Amino acid sequence: MSGNLISGFFHTSAGRYQYLLKHTIQQLFFTALQSYQLVLFIGLALGVLMVVPMVSLGFTDIDLLSSLISKVLFQQLIPFITAIVAIGRSGTAITAEIASMQSQQAIDMLLLQGIDPHHLLVQPRVIGMTLSMMLLTVWMSAGAILGASSIVLMVDDAGWLQVLRASAGMLTLREWGLTALMMLWFGMAIGTIHCYYGFQSANAVQTAMNLPKAFVRSFLSCLLVITLFSLVRYG
DSSP states (O other): OHHHHHHGGGSOOHHHHHHHHHHHHHHHIIIIITTHHHHHHHHHHHHHHHHHHHHHTTOOOHHHHHHHIIIIIIIIIHHHHHHHHHIIIIIHHHHHHHHHHHHTTHHHHHHHTTOOHIIIIIHHHHHHHHHHHHHHHHHHHHHHHHHHHHHHHHHSSOOHHHHHHHHHHHOOHHHHHHHHHHHHHHHHHHHHHHHHHHHTOOSHHHHHHHHHHHHHHHHHHHHHHHHHHHHHHHO
């Protein structure tokens, strides 16, 4: 499916590019824009939960807290939790949607018309999921900075701008690149896996069986990816 997905970019007419753009935007809207409040709240909670134990232990140095935020939150927890949110909210919806089309024989109709369902259905969902992962990570990071800085502000004179500046100073161009590449990998893996299990579901029983399978496979693939990137970063 991944190979067919990539080859489809080189065999797409102008009209199908318009279709691809339209449905990619729809996927982006559903995955990223409609869940921004959720990821902001999660990021806010993560920032508070990260800083409160450190402050209670007497660690109020802004540079130390910023280092923890950048290394633990930005590089580890936020990307992984963002992936879990995307899997649970959008990944399962993709599987259920394609499974519904499969059970209604809409996929067979596309094949009879000479249309590759991978190009028509999988491409916009994978692209939209990948772009959404980038946006969701940014929003969750913003929430984490806001949550962490609000706690720091209570015990120190430092404000959220100082936390942001100190945290940004801990993130090099290499770190930004690795995080972006990791989110790209997450989005492609989640979109492809859930589309695959949607095509494998021909009826309601198979859909009920494949939804948890898709969730677990996506979860494990993201866990493997973040482990590999951690070894690259700190190995």
